[in-house]
Amino acid sequence: MREIYADNAATTKLSPVVLEKMMPYLTEVYGNPSSLYGIGQEAKNAVETARANIAKNLGASNPNEIYFTSGGSESDNWALKGVCERLKSKGKKHIITTKFEHHAILHTCKALEKQGFEVTYLDVYEDGIVKPEDVEKAIREDTAIVSVMYANNEIGTIQPIAEIGKICRAHKVLFHTDAVQAAGYVKINVVEENIDLLSMTAHKIHGPKGCGLLYIRKGILINNLIEGGAQERNKRAGTENIAGIVGLDAALQIAVDTMEERCKKLCALRDKLIDGLLQIPKSRLNGSREKRLPSNVNMCFEGIEGESLLLRLEMNGISASSGSACTSGSLDPSHVLLAIGLPHEIAHGSTRMTFDESTTEEDIDYILEVVPKIVKLLRDMSPLWEKIKDK
Amino acid sequence: MAFTYSEKVMDHFANPRNVGEIENADGIGEVGNSKCGDIMKMYLKIEGNVLVDVKFKTFGCGAAIATSSMATELIKGKTIDEALKLTNKAVMEALDGLPPVKVHCSVLAEQAIKAAISDYYKKQGIDPTPIVGDIGDCDHCDHCE
């Protein structure tokens, strides 16, 4: 049976090239960068080389604006908590974000609400795109920070980051973006796009798990999240994850170098799959078709439930994901699908497939052969389908 | 995902028993709602007081389909009294257990059977309440709130 990994938005396979670059730092070069002898300094050099190269790839003007973290979640927590707690004394107590952020942002906002911050959750409309004018309207005198993700992890919609950045800069409000899903698929330039803080993680771009970064523009006031030693210029304690940092840099470099061709190929496969799946009656694509990550397909099939679809995909060798309540264990369907206005019963029937450069046209053909059969089988046993099929 | 389900659950999900409808069924029960993501519909053919045929249709997750399938197997050929005694726990045990978040699926299976038997009594002009008791319904469950 064909095996297809179609869950690259969850995580990706570590690239062998990246692993090779990491290996020395997992073996011989085990020194602590804070130490002055040979292998310590060698490790330090590796970290600083990676920092400089990553800064260049993100369009940052200074390598010292890159702070390494344990991943996207930490970076998101740090950006919001660090800025808000710092600006509280200046009378800032308002946060603007969107309804469909990753939980690393949403749950951090909930925690800040408990500390007395007010949060505006912007609408993302049916196409899953934030309106820059909504951001502008929501900005207040006491707004500390705006946080809008670069691309959504479930429906892959790409947000108008440069426009939002411009608005925030004009109003002198800090702007953070969670670029965990966008990095490697979209050209990012923090300076041109007026981004003040940006979160990224290595494991979504064929790098290792447990390593990410927060870009913090020079001069921004931010409290520490992790206290301890003097690493990362006193801003983020903890002995550096050297191999992870080297892997993050290598993975981003490959992604930047291959972006154009890779994305072109992925878009063709994605569009073929979307067109094919839309042939299924009462199916829909979730989120804008045009402003969409090249790797993301997210569909709903009415009358069936997402987990059942996933289990049957798995029985056919396809690993995918679903916004159905049942898969998350949280019992509510995906907050992203509800945010774009899907009713609960339709949101329960969603499936997300996310691809990478190893995906082939034959894979897509196979998925197009399998999915309609599964949908039919599940609909044939669905009392809900009975009621809605002729509507 | 799949590994959190027992082999029995996966077997009943992959090869559900007694799927479909019964024409001119003697009792039909539907429970759950699409908002919480599960609907179960049970069809009964009753002769004397024996459930000679049972069929189901389910919209829901793997556990919902598996519990429906197992429940139909457990009551097919049994008397009404025996069917009414089937608890969600018995369905779960027969499936070698369910993950905690899926327990409500087995409750739905128990309710679906009771709803179908109630419907049968109603069709006979008999008040089902003293016999079947309180079925419990989705609107009063806080499972998906």
Ligand SMILES: Cc1ncc(COP(=O)(O)O)c(C=O)c1O
């Ligand atoms: C948009 C987004 N933000 C944050 C994260 C969290 O990143 P990490 O797993 O590196 O903590 C993820 C990944 O799950 C994500 O998709």
